Amino acid sequence: MDLLPFLATTNTSFQFDVDWFIHFIFPPSPVLLGGLAITIYVSIIAQAAGVLLGVLSALAGMSRNRVLRSISGVYVWVFRGTPLLVQLFIVYFGTPYLLGGIDLFPNHVGLFGIDIRGAILAGIVAFSVNEGAYMSEIVRAGILSIDPGQTEAAKSLGMTYRLTMSRIVLPQALRVIVPPLGNEFNNMLKTTSLLSVIAVGELFRVAQAANSASFKTFEAYFGVALYYLALTTIWSAIQGVIERRLGVSQAGAQGASFWSRMFGFARRTTGTAEVEVPSSGGH
């Protein structure tokens, strides 16, 4: 049977419009650049806030205080157990109902003297809180990976809980926390595309708009896909540098090289392995 005529009838004679595509991606239009900027800054702010929330939640979850432990437990349970998109809608569309008509996220919000769109702010809030729940587990695992002897030594020198955490435990836990944290940020860069559903002009929304204006469906979405890929690739390189600085073990699965992280295989190492200095000194 000849399938080709059948395919031809459903396909509206697709032709990849190279000119349009190249113009779309390079040089990027101000709109595309604006979308890129939103994607990047929302990701960075939400990730930073998520790390902070995650540290607080992890510490609360490991505290001796039952109330704090419960709060942390419920927080992680709820925000990891429900879809982020639903959380975003609750934050953006739902809170005015909860607050009796007070819209926390109007069109313009003045924050620290900067004018931000309410929808972007809602996105930052939702992504931060959601990310905090995941970071909580990551930070907790990091803290638990540190030998209790470290805490005991710190305590026996007269250090308070705060000092022990900030000077002894967390700096060491960082080496365990950073690799999964990097993956979280990689996800965050892509997750911000959800903002398109509340009409924020981030990268993906720009592609949607370009598509509806030109019907260059494949070109537009493929174009922003390349932008996302560029972002995550650059981030992987940065992550590699950070991990090397921290001396995350090269041998461990966590300290994967740029190459293995990107393509799933390790580059052949030549010469001697770098001697990493601050390594865990347990015996």
Place this chain on the structure above:
Amino acid sequence: MTAHILDAIGGVPRPTTDTVVEATEVEKWFGKLHVLKGVSLTVRRREVVVIIGASGSGKTTFIRCINHLEKIQKGRIFVNGHLIGYREESGKLVEDKERNIAKQRQEIGMVFQRFNLFPHMTVLDNITEAPVKVRGVSKDEAVTTARALLARVGLSMKESAYPAQLSGGQQQRVAIARALAMKPALMLFDEPTSALDPEMIGEVLDVMKELALEGMTMIVVSHEMGFAREVADRVVMMDDGRIIEEGTPDHFFTAPTHERTKAFLSKIL
């Protein structure tokens, strides 16, 4: 080592009382396990007490109670006249505030079996960290003290090394210097040489002997009977959560009275 170790911290830190440690009828449970069954021990200024006893007899637990790394359920522990870890409220013990406990621990140095140096810090930073952050000593002063201590324990050339780059014996000497930098009135040692290769035990014991001779008040859990014979004022034998025999090292070498002590000593000597 010609100069005295304790000169590095301005001589022997003066305990405010003649009795440095006074533990009375200390009892401790881990859940249902009764680990300390009424331990009483008095340690006077400049005294060196060595605690021996079979595995599981409660030696570690007891000295960890002295700086409140472990809670106790009955009894009292005083260090320098201060009740450790608790406040008395109408005859009942209430655990003290974290800040107060931290303050009490500043006076009590502890050396662990597994060193527990901070692996992310250089040797020098390991030693200056607590004086600077806890005692509020200036960085310069802390560094000067730390260098003096390192010189006395024979590790001057290692100040910028990381713990992982040191041998076990070197790590333990740094750990001792780290504890001394806080100028404690009392030093606790929990089997400080039992994680070391035999050829490194001597260098650590030498530092401890030096400290003892210079007048540091010390409680040492150790089965190094040579060390006990040379520097201990008193040896204490623990068995099943109790102190069953106490006396001079000589007494233990020549005429131990308790059957359990005899059996134990015959195994380790």
